[in-house]
Amino acid sequence: MKGIVFTEFLEMVEQKFGIETLEEIIEKSNLKSKGIYTAVGTYEFAEMLSLITNLSQETNINPQALLHAYGIYFFDVLTRKHAKIFEYYTSAIELLGGIEKHIHVHVRKMYPDAELPYFDVVEEGSNKLALEYHSERAMYQFALGLMERTLEHYGEKATITKELLNENGTKVLFTLVKT
Ligand code: HEM
Structure with missing residues (x-):
């Protein structure tokens, strides 16, 4: 996982929960990197899992809610x-439909190890995206x-439904319908 995902996560933790919580979770997570990340470096995903697990214990917010909050933060x-x-x-639908064939293609060029x-x-129309x-x-x-946040950025409103297609959530169907 790229360092930027870690550096920004730590930044969010400090902003939302304070420096003490940040220091606490870094210590408890027993990180190989010791919590020292550079934006362009690459680190084990397991470190992110440890940080989120410990933040969850520290704040009593479940890990999925923390990941959701981090998605909102990371968009900005x-x-x-x-x-x-x-x-x-x-438009948001156009952008989201272009992640695979455009946006992340560029990301792969910038960071081949991302x-x-x-x-x-699965389905793309002017008002709907699956x-x-x-x-x-x-x-x-x-x-x-x-x-x-993408929808908010373009001033659009849509309902987003999420359907887990397997138990561990490695395959998930999102359906966005503009309202
Ligand atoms: C300018 C636009 C974007 C850029 C530059 C970008 C870049 C990145 C980068 C650098 C990572 C981390 C890769 C790694 O850790 O090795 C990432 C992960 C990710 N991106 Fe994007 N991204 C963009 C837009 C989006 C959007 C709009 C979505 C919407 C769903 C998205 C979904 C994700 C997800 C879910 C991950 C986490 C990794 C995973 O689930 O396996 N990205 N992106």
């Missing part, structure tokens, strides 16, 4: 760092937060 990081991509698209999800566009999320990291709540 993306709009700051990759403003051009968001200017290129004129561990990205695979999004299969996307199947595939990733062994099962970060579907992170994806949901990103999608919700």
